[in-house]
Amino acid sequence: xxxxxxxxxxxxxxxxxxxxxxxxxxxxxxxxxxYALDASMTLVTSKSFRIDALGSVAEHLQKMFDAPTGxxxxxxxxxxxxxxxxxxxxxxxxxxxxxxxLDGSEDDALLGLxxxxxxxxxxxxNYVNGVxxxxxxxxxxxxxxxxxxxxxxxxxxxxxKENGVDETPSRTDDVWARFDNAxxxxxxxxxxxxxxxxxxxxxxxxxxxxxxxxxxLEERGSGRNSVLHNCAVVSHSYLNAGTTNDSFxxxxxxxxxxxxxxxxxxxxxxxxxxxxxxxxxAMTLLEPYLPPSSSGEEGGDAPAVTSAGGxxxxxxxxxxxxIHGSHAGSSTATRLEASNFLRNHLRNSHxxxxxxHGAALGVGLTAFxxxxxxxxxxxxxxxxxDSAVAGEAAGMALGMVLVGSGAGNxxxxxxxxxxxxxxxxxxxxxxxxxxxxxxxxIRGIAMGMALVNYGQEENADAVIEEMRGDRDPIxxxxxxxxxxxxxxxxxxxxxxxxLLHTAVSDVSDDVRMAAVISLAFVLYKTPERVPQLVKLxxxxxxxxxxxxxxxxxxxxxxxxxxxESVSLLEPMLTDMTDFVRQGALLGTAMIYMQQPDLCNSKKxxxxxxxxxxxxxxxxxxxxxxxxxxxxxxxxDAGGRNCSIALGSRNGFTKMTSAVGMVLWLxxxxxxxxxxxxxxxxxxxxxxxxxxxxxxxxxxxxxxxSKPSTFAYPKRLEEKKEEKKKRVETxxxxxxxxxKARLARKRAKEEKEGGVAAMDxxxxxxxxxxxxxxxxxxxxxxxxxDSMEVDGVEGTDSATPAKSEEKxxxxxxxxxxxxxxxNPSRVTKAQSxxxxxxxxxxxxxxxxxxxxxxxxxxxxSTPGEEED
Numbered sequence: 001x002x003x004x005x006x007x008x009x010x011x012x013x014x015x016x017x018x019x020x021x022x023x024x025x026x027x028x029x030x031x032x033x034x035y036a037l038d039a040s041m042t043l044v045t046s047k048s049f050r051i052d053a054l055g056s057v058a059e060h061l062q063k064m065f066d067a068p069t070g071x072x073x074x075x076x077x078x079x080x081x082x083x084x085x086x087x088x089x090x091x092x093x094x095x096x097x098x099x100x101x102l103d104g105s106e107d108d109a110l111l112g113l114x115x116x117x118x119x120x121x122x123x124x125x126n127y128v129n130g131v132x133x134x135x136x137x138x139x140x141x142x143x144x145x146x147x148x149x150x151x152x153x154x155x156x157x158x159x160x161k162e163n164g165v166d167e168t169p170s171r172t173d174d175v176w177a178r179f180d181n182a183x184x185x186x187x188x189x190x191x192x193x194x195x196x197x198x199x200x201x202x203x204x205x206x207x208x209x210x211x212x213x214x215x216x217l218e219e220r221g222s223g224r225n226s227v228l229h230n231c232a233v234v235s236h237s238y239l240n241a242g243t244t245n246d247s248f249x250x251x252x253x254x255x256x257x258x259x260x261x262x263x264x265x266x267x268x269x270x271x272x273x274x275x276x277x278x279x280x281x282a283m284t285l286l287e288p289y290l291p292p293s294s295s296g297e298e299g300g301d302a303p304a305v306t307s308a309g310g311x312x313x314x315x316x317x318x319x320x321x322x323i324h325g326s327h328a329g330s331s332t333a334t335r336l337e338a339s340n341f342l343r344n345h346l347r348n349s350h351x352x353x354x355x356x357h358g359a360a361l362g363v364g365l366t367a368f369x370x371x372x373x374x375x376x377x378x379x380x381x382x383x384x385x386d387s388a389v390a391g392e393a394a395g396m397a398l399g400m401v402l403v404g405s406g407a408g409n410x411x412x413x414x415x416x417x418x419x420x421x422x423x424x425x426x427x428x429x430x431x432x433x434x435x436x437x438x439x440x441x442i443r444g445i446a447m448g449m450a451l452v453n454y455g456q457e458e459n460a461d462a463v464i465e466e467m468r469g470d471r472d473p474i475x476x477x478x479x480x481x482x483x484x485x486x487x488x489x490x491x492x493x494x495x496x497x498x499l500l501h502t503a504v505s506d507v508s509d510d511v512r513m514a515a516v517i518s519l520a521f522v523l524y525k526t527p528e529r530v531p532q533l534v535k536l537x538x539x540x541x542x543x544x545x546x547x548x549x550x551x552x553x554x555x556x557x558x559x560x561x562x563x564e565s566v567s568l569l570e571p572m573l574t575d576m577t578d579f580v581r582q583g584a585l586l587g588t589a590m591i592y593m594q595q596p597d598l599c600n601s602k603k604x605x606x607x608x609x610x611x612x613x614x615x616x617x618x619x620x621x622x623x624x625x626x627x628x629x630x631x632x633x634x635x636d637a638g639g640r641n642c643s644i645a646l647g648s649r650n651g652f653t654k655m656t657s658a659v660g661m662v663l664w665l666x667x668x669x670x671x672x673x674x675x676x677x678x679x680x681x682x683x684x685x686x687x688x689x690x691x692x693x694x695x696x697x698x699x700x701x702x703x704x705s706k707p708s709t710f711a712y713p714k715r716l717e718e719k720k721e722e723k724k725k726r727v728e729t730x731x732x733x734x735x736x737x738x739k740a741r742l743a744r745k746r747a748k749e750e751k752e753g754g755v756a757a758m759d760x761x762x763x764x765x766x767x768x769x770x771x772x773x774x775x776x777x778x779x780x781x782x783x784x785d786s787m788e789v790d791g792v793e794g795t796d797s798a799t800p801a802k803s804e805e806k807x808x809x810x811x812x813x814x815x816x817x818x819x820x821x822n823p824s825r826v827t828k829a830q831s832x833x834x835x836x837x838x839x840x841x842x843x844x845x846x847x848x849x850x851x852x853x854x855x856x857x858x859x860s861t862p863g864e865e866e867d
Contacts, residue, residue, distance in 0.1 A: 002014060003036075003039050003040065003043045003044055003053065004043060006044075006046060006049045008049065008052040008053060008056065011036070011053050011056055012056045015032070015033070015036065015056055015057065015060050018032045019060055019063075026064055026067075026073040026077075027072075027073055027076075029060070029064065030064065030073060030076055030077060030080070033057055033060055033061055033064075033080060034080060036053070036056075036057050037054070037057055037080060037083065037084060040053045040054055040057070040087075041087070041651065042491075045490070045492055045493070045494070046458065047456075047457040047458055047459065048458075050087075051088060054084055054087055054088050055088065057084055058081060058084045058085060058088065058093075061077050061080050061081040061084060062081060062093075064077040065077040065078055065081050065097070075107075075108070075111050075845075075846075076848075078097055078100075078101060078111060078115070079111070079115065079846065081093075081097060082094055082097050082098075082115050082118075082119075083650060083651075085097075086119070086122065086127070086652065089127065091127065091130035091131055091133075091134060092134055094115075094119070094131050094134075095130075095131050095133075095134025095135055096134070097112075097115070098112045098115055098116060098131065098135065098182060099134075099135055099136060101115070102135075102175065102178045102179055102182060103171070103175060106691065106858075107845060107858055109175075109178045109691070110691060110845040110856045110857075110858055111845050111846070111856070112178070112182065113178070113181060113182060113185060113691075113856050114845055114846060114854075114855075114856040116131075116182050116185040116186050117185055117191060117853070117854040117856070118648075118649075118650055119131060119186065120185060120186060120191045120328060120329040121191070121329075121648045121649065121650065121652075121654075121853060121854075122328075122648045122650065122652040122654065122655075123328040123648065123652070123653075123654035123655045123656045123657060124328070124369065124404070124652075124655050125328050125329075125332075125368065125369055125656075126369040126370060126371065128186050128187070128328075129186075129187060129332060131186060132182075132183055132186040132187045132332075135179060135182060135183065135186075136179065137179070137183075138171070138176045138179065138180075181693065184693075185329075187331065187332040187333070188331055188332075188333075189279060189329060189330045189331025189332075189334065190329070190693070191327070191329030191854065192277040192279070192327040192329045192330040192331070193277075194687060194854065195242065195277055195327060195329075195683045195685075196242060196244070196277040196278055198641070198683060198685050198687065198823055199241075199242040199243045199244075199638055199639055199641055199642070199683055200243055200244055200245070202639070202641055202685075202823070202824070202825060203240070203243040203245060203638075203639030203640075203641065204639055204640040204641070204712045204715075205239050205240050205243060205245060205636065205639040205640065206239075206636065206715045206716055207247075207248060208715070208716040208717075208718060209239065209632060209636065209716060210232075210235075210236050210239065210248050211248075212612060212716070213232055213235065213612075213615060213629065213632055214232060214252065214255060216612065216615045216616040217229065217232055217615065217629075219616065225622060226258075226259070226260070226263050227622055227626060227671075228622065228625055228626060228629060229258055229259060229263065230259065230263040230266050230267070230671060231625075231626045231629040231630055231674075232629055233249075233256065233259065233263075233266065233267045233270050234266065234270055234273075234630065234633065234674045234675065235629050235630055235632050235633030235634075236248060236249065236270070236274075236633065237270035237271075237273035237274050237633070237675065237678075238273070238630070238633030238634055238636075238637045238638075238677065238681075239632075239633045239636055239637065239639070240274045240638075240639060241273050241274065241276060241637055241638040241639075241642060241677075241678055241681050242273075242274075242275075242276045242277055242326070242638050242639075242642065242678075242681070242683065243274065243638065243639045244274065244275050244278050245274065245639070246271065246274050246275075260311075261311055262311065262354075262671070262672065264311040264312055264315065265311040265312070265314050265315040265318070265354060265357075265358065265672060266315065266671060266672045266674070266675070267315065268289050268311070268312045268314075268315025268316050268318075268319060269315040269316075269318040269319045269322065269358070269672060269675050270319075270675060271285065271286065271289075271316075271319045272318060272319030272320065272321065272322030272323050272326075272675065272678070273319075273322055273326070273675050273677075273678040275319075275323050276322055276323055276326035276327065276678050277323065277326060277327045277330060278323060279323060279324055279330055279331055279334045279335070279338075280334075282320055282323045282324065282334075282338065283320075286316045286319055286320055289312045289313060289315065289316035289319075290313065290316045290317070290320075291310065291313035291314075291316075291317070291345060291349070291355055310349075310352045310354045310355045311354055313354075313355050313358070314352075314354040314355045314356075314357055314358030314359070315358055316358070317342055317345055317355065317358035317359045317361075317362045318357075318358040318361045318362050318672070318675070319362075320338055320341070320342060320362050320366075321338070321342065321361055321362030321363065321364065321365030321366050322362075322365060322675055322678055323338075324338045324339075324365065324366045325364075325365025325366055325368050325656075325679065326365075326656075326660075326678040326679055326681075327656075328654070328655070328656045335366050336366075338362075338366045339363060339366035339367050339375070342359050342362040342363045342366060343359075343363055343375065343378060345359045346359040346360060346363055346378055346379075346382065347378060350381075350382065350385055350387075350390075353387045353388075353389045353390040354389070356382055356385075356387065356389075356390035356393070356394075357389050357390050357392075357393040357672075358393075360379060360382055360390060360393035360394045360396075360397045361393045361396070361397060361672075363375060363378075363379065363397055363401075364379075364393075364396060364397030364398075364399075364400035364401060365400065367400070367401045368400050368401070368403065368656070368659075369400075369401070369403045369404060369655065370401060371401065371402055371405050371407075372401060373421060373422075375401050376398060376401055376402065376422075376425060379394045379397050379398050379401065380394070380398070380425060380428075380429075382394040383395060383398070383429075383432070383441065383444075383445075384432070386436065386438070386441070388438040388439075388440040388441060389440060391436075391438060391440060391441035391444055392440040392441060392443060392444035392670065393444065394444060395429075395441060395443070395444025395445040395446075395447060395448040396444050396447050396448055396451070396663065396666075397448075398429070398445075398448040398452075399447055399448030399449065399450065399451030399452055400448075400451060400659065402422070402448075402451070402452045403451045403452065403454050403655065403659055404451075404452075404454040404455050404456075404655060405422070405452060406452065406453060406456045406459055406460065407419075407422035407423070407425070407426055407452050426449070426452070429445050429448070429449070430445075430449075432445065433445040433446065433472070433475060434472070439474060440670075442472060442474040442475065443474050443477070443478070443666075443669065445478075446467070446474055446475050446477060446478025446479075446481075447478055447481065447662075447663070447666065449463065449467065449478055449482060450478050450479075450481040450482035450484075450485055450662065451485065451659055451662070453482045453485060453486045454485040454486065454488065454655065454658065454659065455485070455486065455488065455653070455655075456486045457486055457487055457490065457492070459486075460482065460486040463482070464479050464482050464483055464486065467479035467482060468498075468502075473506075473507075473508035473510060473511055474510075476502075476506065476508065476511045477508070477510050477511050477514050480499065480502060480511060480514035480515045480517075480518045481514055481518060481662050483495050483498060483499060483518055483522075484499075484517075484518030484520075484521035484522060484662065485521065485658060485659070485662060487521075487522050488521045488522065488524070488646070488653050488658050489521070489522070489524055489525045489646065489647060489653040490522065491522060491523055491525060491526055491529075492522060495522050496519065496522055496523070496533075499515045499516070499518050499519055499522070500515075500519075500533070502515040503515040503516045503519075503537065503545060503548075509542065509544040510544070512542065512544055512545055512548070513544040513545065513547060513548040513668075514548070515548075516534060516537055516545055516548035516549055516551075516552055517548045517551050517552050517555070517665060519533055519534065519552050519556075520551070520552040520553075520554075520555040520556040521555070521646070521658065521661075521662070523556060524555070524556055524646045524647065524653075525647065525651075527556040527557050527560070528562075530552055530553055530556035530557070531553050531556075531557070531562075531564060531565050531568055534549040534552050534553060535568065537549045538550070538568060538569075538571075538572065543575075543577040543579065543580050546572060546575065546577070546580045546583070547577075547579055547580045547582070547583035548583070549583075550569055550572050550580065550583035550584045550586070550587040551583050551586065551587055551665070552587075553565050553568060553569060553587050553591070554569075554583075554586060554587025554588065554589070554590035554591055555587075555590065555644070555646075555661060557590070557591045558590040558591065558593055558643060558644035558645075559590070559591070559593040559594050559595075559643035559644060559645070559684075559827065559828060559829075560591060560829065561591060561592060561595040561599040561600060561604070561829075562591060563600045563601075563603075565591050566588060566591055566592075566600055566603065569584045569587050569588050569591075570584075570588075572584035572587075573585065573588070573610070578620075578621035578622075578623040578624045579623045579624075579627075581623075581624045581627060582623050582624055582626060582627030583627070584627075585611070585614070585624070585627035585628050585630075585631045586627055586630060586631055586634065588607060588631070589607075589611075589630075589631035589632075589634040589635040590634060590644060592604050592607060592635050593634065593635060593637060593642075593643050593644065594640065594641075594642075594643050594684065594825075594827050595713075596708060596709065596710060596711045596712070596713060597711075597713050597714055598708055598709070604713075608635070608713075610628075611628045611631055611632050611635075612628075612632075614627075614628035615628050615629055615632070630674070634677075636713070637677075637681055638681050638683065640712055640713070640825075641683055641684060641685065641825050642681040642682060642683055642684065643681070643682060643684050643827065643828065644657070644661070644677075644680050644681065644682070645657060645680075645682040645684075645828065646658050646661065646680070649831075649849075649850060649852050649853055654682070656679045656680075657679060657680045657682060658680075659679065660676050660677065660678065660679020660680040661676075661677075661679075661680040663676035663679070664676040664677040664679075664680065684825060684826060684827050684828060684852075685823055685824065685825055685826060685853070686701055686820065686822075686823065686824060686826040686831070686834075686851050686852055686853065686855060687822065687823035687853075687854055687855065688822045688823070688842060688844070688855045688856075688857045689854060689855070689856055689857060690842065690857050690859060690866070691856075691859075694866075695822050695823060696822065696841075696842045696857060696859075696866060697821075697822065698840065698841060698842065699822045699840065699841075699842040699857055700819040700820060700821060700822065700837065700840065701819065701820040701822075701824075701826070701834050701835070701836060701837070701851045702817060702819055702820075702834065702835045702836070702837050703817060703818055703819070703820050703830060703833065703834045704816075704817045704833045704834070704835065705816070705817065705830070705833050706814045706815065706816060706817075706818075707814065707815065707818045708814060709830075710827060710829075710830045712825075819837075820834070820851075826851060826852055828852070831850045831851055831852040832850070834850070834851045834852075835851070836851055841859065841860050841861055841864075842857040842858070842859060842860070843857065843858055843860060844856070844857060844858075845857065845858050
């Protein structure tokens, strides 16, 4: 009641009373504080009040963390306190908690590392960089470099200076090794390496899917259709996202080379999706495509950039951005290196809009969330060249660099010194959007402003209201996505009311479409509400609204396999409008991600077959085929080990995923945006690590369901083309006898020269006798030979074999539970019915947490040899 009434004093009073009355029972106090923390996230709609309430909760948790309580209470207080400060966007307290834990016992240190993994999982790299900077460093120059400034490698331990060691207690080498590991997790790209290793080793990608897709497109004469060829290349990148498996493209280079102009740009960029997170080999992989670098000083003797061509070069720059920007946990140092490389090309490529476009998107991805003013000004210069294509990318890239900063708002989270300059830049952008004649530039700026307001809630209301009231429909379009990102995951009734009103009242189809899709972002934490809300909109007369409803249901229910949502979208698969069918296919594919063949009464199998039949159907329109082609990649994304997840396991919205999804939706206007799905694809795995970051083989997780419930879908089987054999004519015994009789008859006729009446009677009698004999033989089972081709013998012999198989099946029932090895795929639904076995040698440091993601393990028998 105190939360709903927004009474901060009352909340503080209740927490004080609870702490004093249960002073001897810290776990009860903690349960109350946990409830208060959850309630402040779910019940409170005002951001300012939530900050006050969380401040009160943090005070009590800090007392519990500082008090010499029992280890269990102390550790759980650390977890809650860390979460609380993260919600408050407070960096230093989290650094202090992690430092305190790493300085403690071995189990405390493991918890500290677990918290580091959880911080990275939330997807806010700028916040993570801040925490890393607050950790003490042993004699390492610039050990944690934030994207905004400074140079050096987070892992280089060569330059030894005594900086950052003042006031710190004397630590042993073992303790310093813990801090090195923590920095490796936070800024060294270790989580990205883990994901890459898992996706590569455990990929269940079915090459035959791609072979069949290519064959279908070529057979029906669609090979000449550049849109579908482009979609097939993109679909291949989804199927192998993050797995580094590009063997199909290497084996079919001639097919790949069919891409020209912007399709070539897109095809080259798709390499970035396949190799997402593979930062160590990025430059080697893309070297054949990258534009020549400037020789010597910055911007010095740069090669003259031609205004024509450059599609592969531009695509490779975008690919470089995707490799470094797809995972929030990629190495900060390598990301900074890539950012500087891309900025160099950005400055020198204004003459060629294709290369500028790729460089701008690449810079946006590598400098994601850094808020670096130098980068912002360089992108602004490109925007003012008034090139439509390059300007659109520059606008979106500006948004990516300033994502979530609230620049231009009354209460922004930007450093005070930069706030005024950014306020000026945002005002300039708004004016430029109203002056320019290029729709692409206006859309780029509108989307950029939407990204800037990510997570700002009511602080962004003034900016959003101004955009919503604009005469230009493109700015109103941007306002819908600004609302989606500002209130992402809050379930705010105010935001839903505005979006629903716009969805039925705006005069622009694009604005209405954006409003409906935005509902999925606001409500992603309670996804079952989305199908209920858009149920009526699915029957709208406006095809854009129907399309958007399909996409909203797909995004909200992604990876759930929910039968009700699928049945809602089913009628849309046969809609009169082609792009509505496309939306229904994409939405259904998202819902069916990572689902087994048994899902939804095996309807998923029929859906997969439908996808392949649509691609091969010459009567279907290009847009519908495009939806089927992309859906083929989405349903099995990342080697069947990835899903679309807007939230982390700790309840935080993943900034990279939410932004990636919004940018992916812009493929409606600009196809190269299809690659942005790479940011939203999250590997679903459980991996247990010991203190040395190694996988213990004998750590297992108990899954309380049948193995088939979460099995990988069955792979396709190659159809062997059988040579058509001439079928021999079947000779029945009666036919043979008739022929013999006729032959005898002719011979007799020739001899006698006529036919007597008695002979006819005899033949009739013979025929009746023959038929009687034949019937008797069939009854006795002798006539099997005559019916072989009709399968009588086959069925008779197969019957006992089938019955034996049935008996075997009866003998071996499917187990009701099974154990998952380390590491393995664990889907979100599966993690709810999995449990840790606390009797084994390796146990999780947080046994109350879900068995999902990276799990730090404590060794119960440290003296024994490890495997």
